[in-house]
Amino acid sequence: MTQIWDAVVVGGGAAGFFGAITCAGELAGARVLILEKSKHVLSKVxxxxxxxxxxxxHCFEPKLMATHYPRGHKSLIGPLHRFGVAETVQWFGERGLLLKTEADGRMFPVSDDSQTVIDCLQDAAWSAGVHIKTSTGVKSIVVKAGASSPVFEIGLDEGKPLLARKVxxxxxxxxxxAGEWLARSLGHKLHEGVPSLFTFNINDARLKELSGLSADPVEVRVEGESLVNRGPLLITHRGMSGPAILKLSAWGARELHALDYRFDLIVNWLPGQDVAASFDALRQQGGTRQIFAHSPFDTIPRRLWQSLVEAARVPSGCTWSELRREAKSALVDQLSRARFTVSGKSTNKDEFVTCGGVLTDEADMRTMESRRCPGVYFAGxxxxxxxxxxxxxxxxxxxTGHLAGMALAKALEAERLPE
Ligand SMILES: Cc1cc2nc3c(=O)[nH]c(=O)nc-3n(C[C@H](O)[C@H](O)[C@H](O)COP(=O)(O)OP(=O)(O)OC[C@H]3O[C@@H](n4cnc5c(N)ncnc54)[C@H](O)[C@@H]3O)c2cc1C
Known part of the structure; x- marks a missing residue:
């Protein structure tokens, strides 16, 4: 007789592991299987x-935490109340993986090594009795009528299909x-997937030879759109990156996709400052100082300052008291509303993500169960x-992995109870 798995988890990434570990840990004897199409699990981790x-x-307030999600922020508030940052830190801590917080709030393992996160998850999966099959892609999921609840037939890229009570x-x-296709085949609507968290390609003389320099804070704005962000900006050999740009790419993922990643970016290197008034003060305090030589602003590195001074065509050797009206106005423009032409995007190697996916109103965000196909759950x-x-x-x-795992265990337990 064909064995039926209690739960089959499609995808051996962070969300799949968390769901599988939670389900197997909560329900003694549950037969939980992770199917991963590639050779290795947790490759993104x-x-x-x-x-x-x-x-x-490091943000323990669910409502505040949720504001960092351009898509899904409202849907995530409830789930973050049930299993948020505090619970995550505790979960890893209880399994020996301690986290540390950096100045900007990002939390990393104290080891600074992602392998320790993988080891922790794999150990937890092993302890909970989760089965794992790699190099096994799922190509179809068909709902079959079971005795009291549906059973799922899971078609694999190779080999015989499997049966599961929950997916x-x-x-x-x-x-x-292939998750997109699987979710659609079960009756779900998806928002089209477009990239998020990318860097901007800019070929501009002002940035030449400045790769590696950063300024903080900087305000960046997309011309013609209501997309603005403020934060650290990093100049790269291809253009611009850093949190200000990455966040702008996330909030504007759809708009920038529609623009084919070609638009004008307005950069304010001195947000919140009255630059013209600062120039007047500089003229009074040290009028004989040469403008080009030193950046008078702590947040603008010297070589970037010099590039902007050149772009404003401030005459070589000009001092603050010699600065003419036109050059002053050109320098104010370069500092507070410099225009850069973006001509494409590049992948941010440290982190990127897809904007889009299964609509959150088609899942019960308390359990992550599909509202269209009972017995199917989503995470990640x-x-x-x-x-x-x-x-x-x-x-x-x-x-979402934890909530799905908890709900899976509860639903499976309920089905085990005698009538
Ligand atoms: C380079 C990079 C760095 C990142 N760094 C960070 C970071 O530091 N912090 C952070 O918060 N986020 C980071 N992210 C984002 C984060 O990795 C993802 O949001 C997260 O991994 C999503 O987890 P997931 O389990 O939903 O999906 P994934 O991790 O993508 O796992 C999904 C798994 O499902 C498998 N799969 C797909 N289809 C099938 C199928 N049909 N059958 C079987 N298996 C299938 C895939 O092979 C994959 O292993 C980074 C992303 C990238 C690309």
Missing amino acids: KVSGGGRCNVTH LLATGGTRVG ELLDIDGVTGGFNFQNAWT
Whole structure:
């Protein structure tokens, strides 16, 4: 007779592991199987955060935490109350993985090594008795009528189909996985997947030879759109990156996709400052000082300052008291509303994510169960939830994976009870 798995988890990433571990840990004897199409599980955890894995963010207030998700923020408030950052930190701590917080709030393992996160998850899966099959892609899920509740026939890329009482879909971002097709085949609508968390390609003489320099804070605005962000900006050999740009790319993922990543970016290197008034003060305090030589603003590095002074065509050797009206106005423009033409995007190697996925109103966000297909659950990036950079995307995976695992265990237990 064909064996029936209690729960089959499709996808061996962060969300799938959390769901499987929670379900198997909560329900003694539950037969839980993770199916992973690639050779290795948790491969994104491995490369995440530049190899250090930014596990979560030091923000323990669910409502505030949810504001960091351009898609899904309202839907996530409830789930974060049930299993949020505090519970995540405790979960890993209880299993020997201690986290530390960096100045900007990002939380990493104290080891600074993503492998320790993988080891922790794999040990927990092993202890809970979770079965794992790698190199096993799922190509179809068919709902069959069971004695009292449906049974799912899970078609594999190779080999015989499997049977399961419950299914957790945790196949990750919809631009790459087959999860999109599986969810659609079960009657779900998805928001189209587009990239989020990318850097801007800018070919501009002002940025030449400045790769590696950063300024903080900087305000960036997309011309013609209501997209603005403020934070640290990093100049790269291809253009601009850093939190201000990555966050702008996340909040504007759909708008920038519609613009084919070609638009004008207005950069204010001195947000909140009256630059013209600062120039007047500089003229009074040290009028004989050469403008080009030193950046008078702590937040603008010298070489960037010099590039902007050149772009404003301030005459060479000009002092603050010699600065003419036109050059002054050009320098104010370069500092507070410099225009850069963005001509494409590049992948941010440290973290990227898909905007789009299964609509959150088609899942019960208390249990993560499908509202269209009872017995199917969702977790992680497959959902139309994505966060800005800083540990928010993994937190979505931990939160929704945990809730799905708890609900799976509860539903399976209820089915076990004698009539
Ligand atoms: C380079 C990089 C660095 C990142 N760094 C961070 C970070 O430091 N902090 C942070 O918060 N976020 C980070 N992210 C985002 C984060 O990794 C994801 O949001 C998170 O991994 C999502 O977890 P998931 O389990 O939903 O999906 P995934 O981790 O993508 O896992 C899904 C799994 O499902 C498998 N799968 C897909 N289809 C099938 C199928 N049909 N059958 C079987 N298996 C299937 C895939 O092979 C994959 O292993 C990073 C992302 C990238 C790309």
